[in-house]
Amino acid sequence: MKRLMVIFSFFVVMTSGLAACGSEAVSDKSNQDVQTEEKIKKVSLELEKTEFESNDTGHFEISGKTESDATLYLDGEKSGTADQDGNFTISGELKAETTYTAEVKSVKSGFEEQKVDVSLAPSQAYLALKEAERKKEEEAKIALEEKQAEQTEADQLFQKAEASLNSTDLANAENYIATSKHLSKTSYTTRISDINTKITAKRQAAEREKAKLAKAETEKKQAELRKQQEAARDKSSGGNANGNGAVQGGGSSGQAPSADESTPVLVTATGSKYHKRKCGNGTYTQATLAEAKSRGLSACSKCYR
Template sequence: MTPAATPELHVDEAELVTNEQGEAAITGQTNPEAQLTINGVEVSLADETFSYTVQLQDEEEQEFSLQASMGGSTKEEVVTVKPSRAFLASLQAERQEQAALEKAETALALAESQPNQKNYDEAVTLIHALSKTYEDLATRLAVVEEHLAIGKALDTAEASLERSDFDQAKELVAQAVLNKETFEGRLSTVETKISEKEAEALVAEAVQAVEAAEAEPTKDTLARAEDAVARLKTPDEELATRTKTVAQTIAANEQAAAQAKAEEERQAAAAVPEQSQPAAASNQAQTSVLVTPTGSKYHTRKCGNGTYTPATLAEAQSRGLTPCAKCFP
């Protein structure tokens, strides 16, 4: 009986050193018809040669078992793979990067839970010190930065109580991701204070307008006072009453002025006859009429029998004569 053939198995190097990435290629030869495994993994052959790349995961050297099987017989070899200095350095750098990453993530988590400038600045410093760019960390950091911007806008609105600052803060709060409910609560408080401030300003403006109308009661000052009182957010009965009083004063002043004007016109009319009396007397002294010695009338012409002589109208009237009905129809 012919004994079973024993496979051949040769490795090019029994000890290997990895590259910087921790990789090494195990190479050698065996029978083309043999079945080759390395650490239990079947390796394909190129005729009688083989090449298989292995990867170290840490700084420890590792042994790889090679088995070539053929016709019931097996031959084994062992290859030792050691980490190179470059790979050890990269492992150390990777560990340092991982430690730095964990520290940065811890700082970022603190900035997210307690978003203030100090925590944000620390997270920024640690994240920027990383040797790689981590998009998720950058996105989360941007959210914290937006949170701080919203907080500053609210601080400004709370300090100024101006409607423009409130509107800007409100727009930012609508986009908030962190602590949105807290921001909305602060925003509501600011809006209440601004409304109170605006209401106080309207009251002060109304009081000033009413006082001006009281000091100088005219239709223009009254109109400004009534408009200011109407714009009050809460009706003010006292100011409304004072504007009505101003209106009554204006009406009384107008009535008094009308009465004074009427009296002036009446007095002027009454003065006209008195002023015309001297002129009438002068006309009477110059007007010529005809009279008779025994008649009771004066005439402008001879309108009957008798002796007519000329006389002035004043002379005729002084004798008690009256105008003739025919001459003075």
């Protein structure tokens, strides 16, 4: 009998324990179901509309309502937070000049995120603005290319002027700049001045060299003339001279001087004739026939008959 009581007591204990375990399992399962239901509840997300158009600068705004303090994302990028009433506005700039689809997402702890696709379209004013910008960029590009080409041409002209130090070449370079579309003469002032200085120095050096050569030529002619005069005097002193100091050049008296330009003659400071001998008053000096003719003197009719 005692043994039966022990077995019965053990059975009661085991039964109670299993019952208790079952109750706890049921309780845990109920809690998990409640939490799961809370997590799968989607956050509310309502938009004023699903098609939005930009303003004339490509800016757009998406407005709507969601859970209070929910975080809003546009194409995966955080774009703002809803206020306490759940109102929100997402601002952005168009990423394309054609209509495209973007994703708006609302996220809040304890809720399943909600997504809504919206259409973003460029306005006609924005498209016109972008077209004007492209046109302006193209014009700027063309202007830059033209300026670079003109700069290259101008550099080549200046290089030619610097190499030749010719005023005509420099004038060509300056005229090109003056008639160019994009160049300014003020940008080349220093270069022009430097070349002008070199041209002036070259011209002055050439003038000095020319004067030097001219002086040397004059001295050479004077030396030759002196030599001719000395030779004429030597020849005259070796011939016959009459009582009037007539110059006897070896020719017959009364004849005009020979064609030899070095033939000696007599001249006066103010007379218009050249003479073979002293045939009047005045101071006579000896000269060559060439010198007398160069002074415009003609043969004396008395001396040369």
